[in-house]
Amino acid sequence: MSHTPDNTKIGFIGLGIMGTPMVRNLVSAGYAVTAFDLDPARVDQAVENGGSAASSIADAVRGADVVITMVPASPQVEQVVLHEGGVLEHIRSGGLLIDMSSITPQTSVDVAKAAAAKGVDVLDAPVSGGEAGAVEGVLSIMVGGERETFEAALPVLEALGKTIVLCGPHGSGQTVKAANQLIVAVNIEAVAEAVVFLEKSGVDLPAALDVLAGGLAGSTVLNRKKESILAGDFRPGFKIDLHHKDMGIVTDAARNVGATVPAGALLAQLVAALRQQGDGGLDHSALVRGVRRLSGEKVED
Structure with a gap:
């Protein structure tokens, strides 16, 4: 099933220089977005941009069809996704995790294996274009994962970027x-x-x-x-x-x-x-x- 605005709720984790404008663009595209960051001021900014506030990872993930993570590096992805209280503990079976952080290819492979065991689809989808590309919604998005999952996620990715390419299996995007x-x-x-x-x-x-x-x-x-x-x-x-x-x-x-x-x-x-x-x-x-x-x-x- 294609993840279009009329049938998809998004949980977004990580509201930094890139994540904040990305949430704004998802909302502008018609998606219902619940956003979480460790900095409450950033969550407030997401609400001002039309999103809903989450008080925790669990709160952001609960009820979401798609969860997007945009955090600094592999240790943060592991903490947010794999550890106790993380995304995989709370995302529904059949849900989709799109990690848009820039991390090691091996971490993406590890996340995909852990997610598969819980019946969750995963894409690694790091971006290029910097803050300007995020603000303008013209990011280049390089994706790793299964083609069927990629095609279902395209409407979400198209709200964020202009050049969106499936580069191969898990880890290829990284x-x-x-x-x-x-x-x-x-x-x-x-x-x-x-x-x-x-x-x-x-x-x-x-x-x-x-x-x-x-x-x-x-x-x-x-x-x-x-x-x-x-x-x-x-x-x-x-x-x-x-x-x-x-x-x-x-x-x-x-x-x-x-x-x-x-x-x-x-x-x-x-x-x-x-x-x-x-x-x-x-x-x-x-x-x-x-x-x-x-x-x-x-x-x-």
Whole structure:
């Protein structure tokens, strides 16, 4: 059965930078959404956006046909889904769990096995597009799981994203997300290095970035990040702390399958260094701050 707004109640767990606008878009699409987060202020925001408040995971899951989780990393998914009081303890048999967190592929496989034992369908469905993509409802969603489950979930996913692709069995969505984070990190670092090079060369930086964006060097990263870099505005759309976690997933997963990712290994170290310098709470475009430090510039805290 297709999970359309007229026959589907959604429980949503995790109302951070991404989860809050995602709930708003689900409500706008006509879904009844009950939302939970450890921060009561975020739950209040979900209510202002048209959702219903839950006081616990059990409260969010009870009566839901579909449960969506959007939390930071594998330990939080395990806590929210697998542990006592978690999703699998309360979701109905025949329900659907869509985990949209960015976690290790193995955790997604483990969740799917545990859910199958309780008669619950699962999709791992991490996203790309950052806060802007979540707000605009144009996320790229990479999905792992069974095709029949994917097709039933499409109406829900279409309320959140624009490019929605089944990538393979359980864990495949997370593998593709890891590749995505590798490409994004390398792109941001390349933009950051170009910016510092251009600044030190005395070039008109806005003009230079405009012409670069129109050629082969153009990218979604450059288009999305150039204005905030120019303004020195590193409010997080996606935090360095989270990209640090994701680069660990990239390097570990690549080693497990025998793939060599030398640029990924370098970026993992650069992201880790930036985090140790106190920039973990900034947007990942703050990689430019790391390049400036390496180039001998003083960077304001």
